[in-house]
Amino acid sequence: MVSDPQALQPIDAASAGRRAAMKALVAIEKAGLLSDDLFDQVSAFASLDQRDRAFMVELVRGVLRYRATLDWRLGLLSDRRIAKLPTLVQAVLRLGAYQLLYLDRVPDSAAVNESVRLIKQQSRRLGRDWSGFVNAVLRGLLRSPEPAWPDVVQDPVTALSVRYSCPAWMVERWCRTWGTERAEALCRATVEMPPLTLRVNRLRTSRTAFLAELAAANVAASPTLISEVGVQLARATSVADLPGYAAGHFYVEDEAGQLIPLLLDVQPGQRVLDACAAPGGKTTQVAALMENRGTIVAVDRATARLSLVMENCRRLGVNIVTPLMGDMRELIQAETASGAGRWAVARRESALSVPFDRILLDAPCSGLGVLRRHPDGKWYKTPESIAQHRLVQQDLLAETSRLLRPGGVLVYSTCSIEPEETESIIDEFCQFHCEFQRESVAPWLPPAGLPFVTPQGDLSTMANMNRMDAFFAARVRRSE
Structure with missing residues (x-):
């Protein structure tokens, strides 16, 4: 059970948070992801105070984190498949079940009664009154003893999927790649509450x-x-x-993420490229390692995200960063958007025309190493997304590496644990780019970080016991 001080509030006050959570879950289902600003949008629309907003966030993230487990428990008490119910009914049932099973400071009566009230208010929209059904299922959940978990030995995919609320395709993939024991550790990590x-x-x-x-x-x-x-x-x-x-x-910033910039071994006065910079955590750490002396070119595709990088730079006192908007591949290939003016072209060429001493490529990836922070990723990512990200990563690494000076160092990192996005990317890159040599990251890690060095010399915090996110990083050097 999760003790949630935000849940200690009057039922009427909590109802606003529940209504907002229902709307947020429906919006996430339609969009296929939890957008960065969704909570702000829902909060503003519903005029939520700080307490109600915190309760909404707890409910939404909790439902997303435990969705498969909630559906399994609910499915044992329903004559209808939860996934086949109307989206609104699914959302309200999951919200009620999450409160009953995981929030020990929410009274059971409040969890059930408010769920029934919520769904009754949606009768016209749904074309029928589902309140009796919701009431029966949630009260059944209250009365029923906790069922036995599916047996891991007999059916590891189903067992781990239900116990740790992971999609079956992901569990099957992890069992096949690393075996049941490590797969269970990875699944368990997705339901852990990350530290601040x-x-x-x-x-x-x-x-x-x-x-x-x-x-x-x-x-x-x-x-x-x-x-x-x-x-x-x-x-x-x-x-x-x-x-x-x-x-x-x-x-x-998570502790694992703090280890990545160290691998660059940056020095004051150097010229550094952060090829996928937003939101700026690694950019600003690199600047601190450089003692705020030198040049960092920070690239990102979205104006808003690049603005966030510069906001963080200002707050942290970093003044050596030059922002550059655009897709790294297109910038390097001298391709500009239709209608781009000469000023934009000149600025791009000026920022990228001189080779870099160091390059950080924190590449876009499937994000399967940070599902505990982004639980929506469990339900809106697919096996195909891994292959799609791999293609982007290959392109970015091939193009970005062209900007590195002889003797310079490039660090490739992802918050993924999938071999296709991590080790094999570097294996293939070094095979086809003989002027680059893989180097062990060990000399640049703190002594306590050495257990996370792989046999290939890369950094991997997969399935660690230190409450860190799962990150991967590799270091390559260009020949003199």
């Missing part, structure tokens, strides 16, 4: 000073075990309310 981890901005403060700053504000925190600039908070809180936020003393 911060990276200390050494341009503004030290980890010791920042920990003292948090302690003075009665914020319980401890240094991370692997990253030497990481701080982990004992419990989640509003980031903007933490001491040092406005002063740029920290950036929210």
Whole structure:
């Protein structure tokens, strides 16, 4: 059971959060993903206060995290397949079941009664009254003892899919690739609540000073075990309310992500390319490692996301970043959008015309290593998306590497654990680009990070026991 202090509120107040959660789940189902600004949009439309918004977010993320488990439990009590019900009915049943099974501070009566009220309000839209059905299923869930989980030995795919709420195709893939034991560890990680981890901005403060700053504000925190600039908070809180936020003393970033920029071994005064920069976490860490001296060209395809990079740079005191909007492949191939003016072309050529000492390619990927942070990815990603991302990654690596000077270093990273997006990308790249040599990342990791070095010399935090996201990174050097 999850203790949720945000759920300690009057039923009438919580109802606003439940209604908003229902609308958000329906919108996610239609869009096929959880958009970055969905919660803001729903909150503004429903005029939610901070408490209601927090309750909505908890409900939506909880339903997405445990959806397969919820459907299994509900399906045992329903004469209809949950997936075949109208989307609104699915959403309300899952919301009610999540509260009953995982939120121990929500009264059972409130979870059931508010779910019945919610679906009754949708009768006209649905063309019939589903309140009796919802009431019967949720009350059945209350009365029924917890069923035995499916047997892992007899049917590992079904068992792991149900217990850890993962789609069957993903479980089958992981069992085939790594075996049942490791597949179970990967599945288990998708339902873990990620810690709130911060990276200390050494341009503004030290980890010791920042920990003292948090302690003075009665914020319980401890240094991370692997990253030497990481701080982990004992419990989640509003980031903007933490001491040092406005002063740029920290950036929210998982501990595994903090290890990637170290592999570049950047030096002050160098020229660095961050080929897929948004939202700017690695960009700003690279700048700190460079002591804010040199040049970083930060590229991203979307104006809004590139603006976010620059906002983070301003807050953290980074002033060596040159933003450049566009698809890296098109920029390198000197292709511009129809109607682009001479100024845009000249700016692009100026930013990319001189070879780089270091290149970071944090490539777009399936994101299967960070499903605990993005639980919608369980339900709206497909096996085909892995192959599609692989093609993009191959193109980006081939094109971006052309901008590296002789003797320069390129680091390729993803938040994926799939071989097609990780090791095999580098294997194939080095096979067809003989001027690049793979180098072990070990010399540039903190001593505590050495267990995460693979036999090939890459970094992989897959299925780690340190509560880190699953990241991959490889380092290649261009011949002199």
